[in-house]
Amino acid sequence: MEAENRKLVTPVGALIxxxxxxxxxxxxFFVVIPSHVPFYDPFWKNLFTAYTSAVMSGFAWLALCLFxxxxVDYCRAKKEAKSA
Structure with missing residues (x-):
C-alpha cells in the first residue's frame, strides 16, 4: 500500500x-526547422519556426509524461509481484 501512495509526478521530475x-x-528552433520554413522575411520565418518548435516540444512533453x-506503474507492479 505504501507504493500506491507515492506521487506519479514530483516537482523535481516536472523541472527535469x-x-x-x-x-x-x-x-x-535553431537546428531542424529553419531550413524547412518557406519564408524570406525573418519575422515570419522566426514566427512560424517558433510555432512549429512549440508544437514539437509539446509532443515531447506528452511523451515524457507518459513515459x-x-x-512508475511498471515499478509498482514489479514490486507488488515480488511481495506476493
Missing part, C-alpha cells in the same frame, strides 16, 4: 521535463 522540453524547443507514469 521542463528542461528537456526547453532543450527540444531550442534544438528544433514517467508508465515507468
Amino acid at each position: 521535463d521542463v528542461c528537456i522540453c526547453g532543450g527540444v524547443f531550442l534544438f528544433f 514517467r507514469v508508465t515507468r
Whole structure:
C-alpha cells in the first residue's frame, strides 16, 4: 500500500521535463526547422519556426509524461509481484 501512495509526478521530475522540453524547443528552433520554413522575411520565418518548435516540444512533453507514469506503474507492479 505504501507504493500506491507515492506521487506519479514530483516537482523535481516536472523541472527535469521542463528542461528537456526547453532543450527540444531550442534544438528544433535553431537546428531542424529553419531550413524547412518557406519564408524570406525573418519575422515570419522566426514566427512560424517558433510555432512549429512549440508544437514539437509539446509532443515531447506528452511523451515524457507518459513515459514517467508508465515507468512508475511498471515499478509498482514489479514490486507488488515480488511481495506476493
